[in-house]
Amino acid sequence: MTNGPLDIEATNTTERRTAMTRTAALKLILSKLILRTTEEPDTGCWVWLGATTTDGYGEIRDESRSKKYAHRLALIARGLGLDGLVVHHHCRNRACWRPAHLTQLTNSAHSLHHAAERRREKTGETG
Helix, strand or coil: CCCHHHHHHHHHHHHHHHHHHHHHHHHHHHHHHHHCEEECCCCCCEEECCCECCCCCEEEECCCCCEEEHHHHHHHHCCCCCCCCEEEECCCCCCECCHHHEEEECHHHHHHHHHHHHHHHHHCCCC
16 A cells, blocks of 8 residues: 555656657657748748648648647647637648747637638728
């Protein structure tokens, strides 16, 4: 039978190993992203040159071979949680994964943003 502090120490060790594994996996994914990216000179977008979805979003496989969106991985690698949030591309380039071009929004805020963009385009407004 173990006492409380030993159990906590084991939990902390397990958590550290899990965090290190996650960090190593993210570093591997980021290195893959960097190798298959070009920077757009006019916009500064980091454009993913690998596989894309039919909608044009960059797609990469993680260590478990499941498909992930490049732009979402870029924000996760920066330590941002995306639970329940969508990623908005300020640059309007779906293949871009540059964190400075991305913002986390709720689904409703994202929908409102796009509706406002469509209205501006329709009326010819800028900004």
